[in-house]
Amino acid sequence: MSADTTTEQDQGVSVEKPSAKTDASFGARVGRGAAWGILLVIMVVSVFPFLWAFRTAATTNPELLSGSSDLLPSEPTELNFKRVLGRANDAEILESSGRENAGQFDFLKALRNTVIIATAITLGQTFFSGMAAYAFARLEFKGREKLFLVYLSGLMIPPIFIFIPNLILMKDLANWTESGWLNGALLGWIPWEWFAFTEVQWLGTFKGIVLPFFFMTPFAVFFLRQFFLNINRSIEEAAFIDGAGHFRVFRSVILPIAAPQMVTLAILTYVTSWNEYLWPLFVAGGNVEVQPLTTSLGTFLTQQPGTSPDWAAIMAATLMSALPVLALFAVFGRRLVDSIQFSGIK
């Protein structure tokens, strides 16, 4: 599984599996043709929902309700996108939604929130996990393997098991002094009000959403450690002889060498945080000022009238919230494909 990607690639190119040459019989050719057919069908199935969503978003809601199932809308419109972005006037809202009072959903604010959350988590997690990975891969200290195993065991824990206590922790943080015997005994004596902690709200805040993923995830440490282990020691040692300290070496030797992997991890982390739904559901508490796109979209759906939901707008919003992920993928797709073949875990 964790075989080196380059050898995989090499094998893939050099070792031509023989079927192409030896089985030139008619039956084999039919088989290959059929297999290509199935593969194409699967590719179409993979992208069709996105195309259909786009077709839906480019249609006015009244036209949708008439039940047309042509592949292309008869009169393509950009009004739904405009409407979701909050840039449509009343007449345009009426025309594209088919009703006076279309469901309100501040897409731009939710987008802003997601960008803030995903960026903060990615920056913190990648850097701090990199530091930890450096310690586990390049330093020697007592109990290193044991501590790493303890970190790894975090991979086994289902998120919801720690989200419940984390939700309670967020409530604790807002009033340290009163809650629980453990907090009382350990932290009750500290005059938290001096630090303006007691009045600080954690539920429905960015820091509540971001902090649990800000410092590390077991996966990030594991992923980077694997790469740091393979870096040649001689480069590092040369720097030490020149009198560089460990932080210098980390910053100017390890980080530049491992930059591609750091970027890969950053992309994976960004996409994961962009997609995160459960923790914001726990902790955002329905506060639109901090809710990311995922939970906002879910709420948007539940607010629709059951008889005739505003599908055109829902699909426009859905597509636009997937757009940044699509863009990242267009640029870094190859790197992601390689990293999945390498790590096999995420």
Place this chain on the structure above:
Amino acid sequence: MGETIKAGRSGSQNIRGGWKVAFWFLLPSLIGFVVFFLYPSLRGVYLAFTDWNLLGNRGDFIGTENFERMRDDSQLSNSLWVTFKYVVLNIGSQTAISIAIAVMMDRLTKSQFVRSIMLLPWLMPNVVVALLWVWMLDKNLGVINTMLGWIGIDAINFFTSTSWVIPTVAAVNTWKFMGYTALLIFAGLQTIPGSLYEAGAIDGATEFQMFRRITLPLLRPVLALVLVITIVGSMQVFDVVNVATGGFNGQAGGPVNASRVIYLYIYQTAVLFNEPGYAAAISLLLVVILMFVTFLQLKLLRAGESDLA
């Protein structure tokens, strides 16, 4: 103090650090790990023995009451059963399709483009996936039902009938994960030496025979790992169910509990019914089940041992 550091820096000892150096590198991740992973894990166990209340944010120790309650909770057994059905349907279809895709890609093309296209659904937020399919599978306006109409099949209530909802969610997540799973298996296929297939071809073996006698046995360690990852993930299905069955003012998990998977039941118990203590007890059960499943699979499939040796 200064002396020892100076002395250490010239020796090789200090190059490898020791706790004095490692501590500073580990500090941020240790804070994160202790506060947001370790402490909540331990506290989760403690919570399972309390009657915690989110409003007052306090609770009392009540012994094993939560666990006794779990024994007679028909909602819980329903959730476990629903989750089991989902996992069987999802993993069954997903694994079969993924193996097929991986083998076909391996035999037909090394194209990055093909692989990338099939990875697309996996990158999407689950909420987006749910919304796309709620729309596509809508009873009246959904394009899938329109297509079924062309071949004379009556419209199906995919997300709103008790018998269809779990197969539908399983199919949606198969759609999402098939490309990703295929990629993992594809990576495993690359470790099988091409010479074996050459030998098979010389002996006149058909493609299917080679798949059964060469590919499957040698793929076993990879398959075991992939199955552990996908089954553990599948048992934790939540997002799609919560969005797709909770639509239009309904309460997620419906119709009539038919899609209340274990994760959803835990979430609703903790947050909506304000019983985080009981929810923690159920999630403790989930942890035990997940560990048992992982252990059992690795044992059964003798992972790590390849027949290639």
